[in-house]
Amino acid sequence: MELKKIDKDFSVCKIKDLSQVNLKDEFYFIGRTDEELSLVCETGSAPAGTLEREDGWKAFRIQGVLDFSLIGILSKISGILADNQIGIFVVSTYNTDYVLVKEGNFEQALRILEKEGYEIAD
Template sequence: MKIKKIYQDFSVCQVEDYSLVNLDSEYSFIGKTDEEKSLVCITSEVPSNVIRRDDGWKAFCIQGVLDFSLIGILAKVIAVLADNDISIFAVSTYNTDYVLIKSENYQKGLDVLKSIGHEIVD
């Protein structure tokens, strides 16, 4: 499997609403429940109406379009990282999965994935 590095710094946030979110950004992930409105975005694009934020995340995606019939792709990646004491924050789009790792563990995470046969691509 190919793991594609993303060269941006990310923040995980809670926001009051989505009115100030840059939906034209290269990366913007929103999630809403009855209790909160969440946003994962490029750190330099965190909106001013943020309630809470956690900076210092780096990301990669599983390259290629993942068919819905595929089972366990993200689970396998997460399990390997967890076995190496690397916590993650995952988001998914229709096509693929994105994994965020705190900056201080990012290279270690990539190295672990490479050591078990995943190809790391730019």
């Protein structure tokens, strides 16, 4: 399975409303529940007025379109990284999953996954 590095810096934010989010950006993920409104975006596009914000994330995506019938893909990746004490933050789209890792652990995470048989694409 191929993993593609995304050459951008990301932030994970808790925001009050969507008015400061640039919906024309190439990458952003918005999640809303009854308890919060979250935003994952490129660090340079993070709104100034976030309620909480954590910078320093890097990301890779699982290449290709993942059929909903596929089971355990994300579980295996997260398990490998958890076994190596590397935390992740995941967002999913209709087609695939995006795995964010803190910048200080990112290259190590990719090396570990490559050692486990994953192909890493730039």
